[in-house]
Amino acid sequence: MPFSPLCQMNGGCMGCCGRNFGSPQQIQEVITKSTAEFTAAHPQKKTEFMQFRDRYHVDNLNRGVCRNLIEEKGCFLCPLHPARHKEDLRIGHCDAAHLCNTAKEFATWHSRKQDTFIDFITTKGMTNIDYSLKMVKGELLKEFIEG
Numbered sequence: 001m002p003f004s005p006l007c008q009m010n011g012g013c014m015g016c017c018g019r020n021f022g023s024p025q026q027i028q029e030v031i032t033k034s035t036a037e038f039t040a041a042h043p044q045k046k047t048e049f050m051q052f053r054d055r056y057h058v059d060n061l062n063r064g065v066c067r068n069l070i071e072e073k074g075c076f077l078c079p080l081h082p083a084r085h086k087e088d089l090r091i092g093h094c095d096a097a098h099l100c101n102t103a104k105e106f107a108t109w110h111s112r113k114q115d116t117f118i119d120f121i122t123t124k125g126m127t128n129i130d131y132s133l134k135m136v137k138g139e140l141l142k143e144f145i146e147g
Contacts, residue, residue: 012075014128030067
């Protein structure tokens, strides 16, 4: 499973959880709705998580956002992620191996440059939606490199 520390920064990046995203306000509304659906479903067993996952087709995005993306304690996350389960329940539903180009580039850097980029991101004070959109569009990477 591909992973980057960038995926968990700034309240979680949701850049891999959709495409052709709506406005930040629309994205927040979608995540709030999905979170309410998840709370109402209250899945406990694997089969219940799978039922939540399959309530919409993988291509049925809402304002460009995966309908499984939720928010807990101010952080964006996928309740199907292997960090919550013994297996990756995203497999067979979405591209669980996706990494954005920023994360791929970041992985090629030495640790000092990675730390500098993380510090650069931290100083921006972005919302997790703004962070996600800038990560997926490569805007933070470009600004850092051209710095």
